[in-house]
Amino acid sequence: MSTPGALHIVLAWHDWLDLFWHYFLLSFMSVGGAISTTAEMHRYLVEDHGWLTQAQFSESIAIAQAAPGPNILFVALMGWNVGLNAGSYAAAALGVLCTMTGIMLPSSSITILAAAWGHRNRDLRAVRAFKQGMTPLVIALLISTGIVLGAVNWRAATDWPLWALSAAAGLVIWRTRLHLLWLLAAGALLGWFGLV
Numbered sequence: 001m002s003t004p005g006a007l008h009i010v011l012a013w014h015d016w017l018d019l020f021w022h023y024f025l026l027s028f029m030s031v032g033g034a035i036s037t038t039a040e041m042h043r044y045l046v047e048d049h050g051w052l053t054q055a056q057f058s059e060s061i062a063i064a065q066a067a068p069g070p071n072i073l074f075v076a077l078m079g080w081n082v083g084l085n086a087g088s089y090a091a092a093a094l095g096v097l098c099t100m101t102g103i104m105l106p107s108s109s110i111t112i113l114a115a116a117w118g119h120r121n122r123d124l125r126a127v128r129a130f131k132q133g134m135t136p137l138v139i140a141l142l143i144s145t146g147i148v149l150g151a152v153n154w155r156a157a158t159d160w161p162l163w164a165l166s167a168a169a170g171l172v173i174w175r176t177r178l179h180l181l182w183l184l185a186a187g188a189l190l191g192w193f194g195l196v
Contacts, residue, residue, distance in 0.1 A: 007085040009051055016098055019051075019082065023075065023102030034072050034103055035061075045078060056081045075099045161196045 011019075022044055026037045038061065045052045052060075060081060064074035076096045083095030121127050169183045190196045 007050065007053060008087065009082075009085045011051075011082075011086045011091070015049075016094060019079070019095070020098040020102045023099045024106060027103045027106040030103070030107065034075055038074075041075075041078065045082065051082045051085060052078065056085075072100075072103065075103050165190065165196050 026034070026040060029040070030037045042057055046054055046057050057078065060077035061074045064071065064077055067073060076099065079095035079097070079099030080092045081095070082099075083089075083092030086092075086095070118127055118131075165187060169187065172178055172183060173180060187196070
Protein backbone atom coordinates (compact mmCIF):
# COMPACT_ATOMS: atom_id res chain seq x y z
CA MET A 1 0.00 0.00 0.00
CA SER A 2 2.89 2.35 0.67
CA THR A 3 4.41 4.09 -2.32
CA PRO A 4 8.06 5.07 -2.63
CA GLY A 5 8.68 8.50 -1.18
CA ALA A 6 5.35 8.48 0.69
CA LEU A 7 5.04 9.97 4.14
CA HIS A 8 3.65 8.22 7.18
CA ILE A 9 1.44 10.69 9.02
CA VAL A 10 -1.18 10.48 11.73
CA LEU A 11 -4.29 12.61 11.35
CA ALA A 12 -6.81 13.22 14.12
CA TRP A 13 -10.47 14.04 13.44
CA HIS A 14 -9.76 17.77 13.81
CA ASP A 15 -7.07 17.49 11.09
CA TRP A 16 -9.65 16.09 8.67
CA LEU A 17 -12.06 18.86 9.61
CA ASP A 18 -9.28 21.42 9.14
CA LEU A 19 -8.50 19.94 5.69
CA PHE A 20 -12.16 20.26 4.69
CA TRP A 21 -12.40 23.80 6.09
CA HIS A 22 -9.25 24.95 4.32
CA TYR A 23 -10.51 23.75 0.94
CA PHE A 24 -13.94 25.20 1.74
CA LEU A 25 -12.35 28.64 2.18
CA LEU A 26 -10.17 28.18 -0.91
CA SER A 27 -13.33 27.72 -2.95
CA PHE A 28 -14.22 31.37 -2.36
CA MET A 29 -10.79 32.45 -3.66
CA SER A 30 -10.74 30.22 -6.73
CA VAL A 31 -12.22 32.72 -9.16
CA GLY A 32 -9.96 31.46 -11.97
CA GLY A 33 -10.74 27.86 -11.07
CA ALA A 34 -9.23 25.72 -8.34
CA ILE A 35 -5.90 25.68 -10.16
CA SER A 36 -5.48 29.37 -9.30
CA THR A 37 -5.16 28.47 -5.60
CA THR A 38 -2.41 25.86 -5.92
CA ALA A 39 0.18 28.10 -4.26
CA GLU A 40 -1.97 28.24 -1.13
CA MET A 41 -2.62 24.49 -1.32
CA HIS A 42 1.13 23.91 -1.52
CA ARG A 43 1.79 26.14 1.48
CA TYR A 44 -0.87 24.36 3.50
CA LEU A 45 -0.23 20.72 2.53
CA VAL A 46 3.53 20.63 1.92
CA GLU A 47 5.11 23.48 3.85
CA ASP A 48 2.91 24.00 6.92
CA HIS A 49 1.58 20.51 7.69
CA GLY A 50 3.92 18.21 5.76
CA TRP A 51 1.01 16.00 4.73
CA LEU A 52 2.31 15.70 1.14
CA THR A 53 5.80 15.63 -0.31
CA GLN A 54 6.75 18.08 -3.03
CA ALA A 55 6.76 15.18 -5.52
CA GLN A 56 3.25 14.05 -4.50
CA PHE A 57 1.94 17.58 -4.81
CA SER A 58 3.44 18.09 -8.28
CA GLU A 59 2.41 14.64 -9.47
CA SER A 60 -1.19 15.23 -8.33
CA ILE A 61 -1.40 18.26 -10.59
CA ALA A 62 0.47 16.67 -13.51
CA ILE A 63 -1.60 13.47 -13.52
CA ALA A 64 -4.90 15.35 -13.27
CA GLN A 65 -3.95 17.74 -16.06
CA ALA A 66 -2.88 14.87 -18.33
CA ALA A 67 -5.99 12.79 -17.65
CA PRO A 68 -9.22 13.41 -19.53
CA GLY A 69 -11.90 15.03 -17.47
CA PRO A 70 -12.29 18.16 -15.38
CA ASN A 71 -9.28 20.10 -14.13
CA ILE A 72 -10.55 19.84 -10.57
CA LEU A 73 -9.37 16.22 -10.36
CA PHE A 74 -6.02 17.39 -8.95
CA VAL A 75 -7.84 18.36 -5.74
CA ALA A 76 -9.15 14.80 -5.41
CA LEU A 77 -5.66 13.40 -5.97
CA MET A 78 -4.23 15.64 -3.27
CA GLY A 79 -6.88 14.40 -0.81
CA TRP A 80 -6.24 10.82 -1.91
CA ASN A 81 -2.50 11.16 -1.32
CA VAL A 82 -3.01 12.76 2.10
CA GLY A 83 -5.20 9.78 3.03
CA LEU A 84 -2.71 7.25 1.69
CA ASN A 85 0.01 8.94 3.70
CA ALA A 86 -2.28 8.51 6.72
CA GLY A 87 -2.13 4.79 6.08
CA SER A 88 -5.21 3.33 4.41
CA TYR A 89 -7.55 3.36 1.45
CA ALA A 90 -10.39 4.36 3.78
CA ALA A 91 -8.38 7.40 4.83
CA ALA A 92 -7.66 8.11 1.15
CA ALA A 93 -11.40 8.09 0.42
CA LEU A 94 -11.93 10.41 3.39
CA GLY A 95 -9.22 12.72 2.01
CA VAL A 96 -10.99 12.88 -1.34
CA LEU A 97 -14.30 13.56 0.40
CA CYS A 98 -12.81 16.39 2.49
CA THR A 99 -10.98 18.14 -0.34
CA MET A 100 -13.59 17.74 -3.07
CA THR A 101 -16.59 18.59 -0.89
CA GLY A 102 -14.70 21.53 0.54
CA ILE A 103 -13.69 23.00 -2.81
CA MET A 104 -16.96 22.25 -4.63
CA LEU A 105 -19.66 23.01 -2.06
CA PRO A 106 -19.41 26.83 -1.86
CA SER A 107 -18.79 27.53 -5.53
CA SER A 108 -21.49 25.10 -6.70
CA SER A 109 -23.99 26.45 -4.18
CA ILE A 110 -23.32 30.04 -5.20
CA THR A 111 -23.67 29.14 -8.88
CA ILE A 112 -26.97 27.31 -8.34
CA LEU A 113 -28.40 30.07 -6.16
CA ALA A 114 -27.29 32.85 -8.52
CA ALA A 115 -28.70 31.02 -11.56
CA ALA A 116 -32.02 30.40 -9.80
CA TRP A 117 -32.21 34.03 -8.62
CA GLY A 118 -31.37 35.28 -12.11
CA HIS A 119 -34.03 33.07 -13.64
CA ARG A 120 -36.68 34.17 -11.13
CA ASN A 121 -35.79 37.83 -11.66
CA ARG A 122 -35.10 37.69 -15.39
CA ASP A 123 -37.61 40.50 -15.99
CA LEU A 124 -35.83 42.96 -13.71
CA ARG A 125 -34.02 45.71 -15.58
CA ALA A 126 -30.73 45.11 -13.70
CA VAL A 127 -30.71 41.39 -14.53
CA ARG A 128 -31.47 42.04 -18.22
CA ALA A 129 -28.80 44.74 -18.32
CA PHE A 130 -26.26 42.40 -16.74
CA LYS A 131 -27.01 39.64 -19.25
CA GLN A 132 -26.88 42.06 -22.19
CA GLY A 133 -23.65 43.56 -20.88
CA MET A 134 -22.04 40.15 -20.50
CA THR A 135 -22.89 39.06 -24.04
CA PRO A 136 -20.12 41.07 -25.77
CA LEU A 137 -17.64 40.01 -23.11
CA VAL A 138 -18.43 36.31 -23.58
CA ILE A 139 -18.26 36.66 -27.37
CA ALA A 140 -14.91 38.47 -27.13
CA LEU A 141 -13.52 35.76 -24.83
CA LEU A 142 -14.65 33.05 -27.25
CA ILE A 143 -13.10 34.86 -30.20
CA SER A 144 -9.84 35.39 -28.31
CA THR A 145 -9.79 31.69 -27.38
CA GLY A 146 -10.27 30.81 -31.03
CA ILE A 147 -7.41 33.13 -32.02
CA VAL A 148 -5.11 31.66 -29.37
CA LEU A 149 -5.94 28.11 -30.43
CA GLY A 150 -5.70 29.03 -34.10
CA ALA A 151 -2.33 30.73 -33.64
CA VAL A 152 -0.76 27.29 -33.83
CA ASN A 153 -1.60 27.41 -37.54
CA TRP A 154 -0.37 30.87 -38.43
CA ARG A 155 1.19 30.31 -41.88
CA ALA A 156 -1.20 32.14 -44.23
CA ALA A 157 0.13 30.44 -47.37
CA THR A 158 -0.72 26.95 -46.17
CA ASP A 159 -3.22 27.37 -43.33
CA TRP A 160 -5.80 29.63 -44.96
CA PRO A 161 -8.27 26.73 -45.39
CA LEU A 162 -8.40 26.29 -41.59
CA TRP A 163 -9.15 29.97 -41.08
CA ALA A 164 -11.75 29.95 -43.86
CA LEU A 165 -13.39 26.87 -42.36
CA SER A 166 -13.45 28.51 -38.92
CA ALA A 167 -15.06 31.66 -40.33
CA ALA A 168 -17.61 29.64 -42.31
CA ALA A 169 -18.48 27.53 -39.25
CA GLY A 170 -18.91 30.69 -37.19
CA LEU A 171 -21.29 32.13 -39.76
CA VAL A 172 -23.30 28.90 -39.97
CA ILE A 173 -23.62 28.74 -36.18
CA TRP A 174 -24.66 32.38 -36.04
CA ARG A 175 -27.19 32.35 -38.88
CA THR A 176 -28.74 28.85 -38.73
CA ARG A 177 -30.06 26.38 -36.20
CA LEU A 178 -27.72 23.62 -37.36
CA HIS A 179 -26.38 21.72 -34.37
CA LEU A 180 -22.72 22.31 -33.55
CA LEU A 181 -21.92 18.57 -33.57
CA TRP A 182 -22.69 18.41 -37.31
CA LEU A 183 -20.10 21.12 -37.93
CA LEU A 184 -17.56 19.34 -35.74
CA ALA A 185 -18.17 16.12 -37.68
CA ALA A 186 -17.78 17.95 -41.00
CA GLY A 187 -14.52 19.52 -39.81
CA ALA A 188 -13.25 16.13 -38.66
CA LEU A 189 -14.04 14.60 -42.06
CA LEU A 190 -12.33 17.44 -43.90
CA GLY A 191 -9.27 16.99 -41.70
CA TRP A 192 -9.31 13.23 -42.16
CA PHE A 193 -9.27 13.60 -45.94
CA GLY A 194 -6.45 16.16 -45.66
CA LEU A 195 -8.46 19.08 -47.03
CA VAL A 196 -7.73 21.29 -44.03
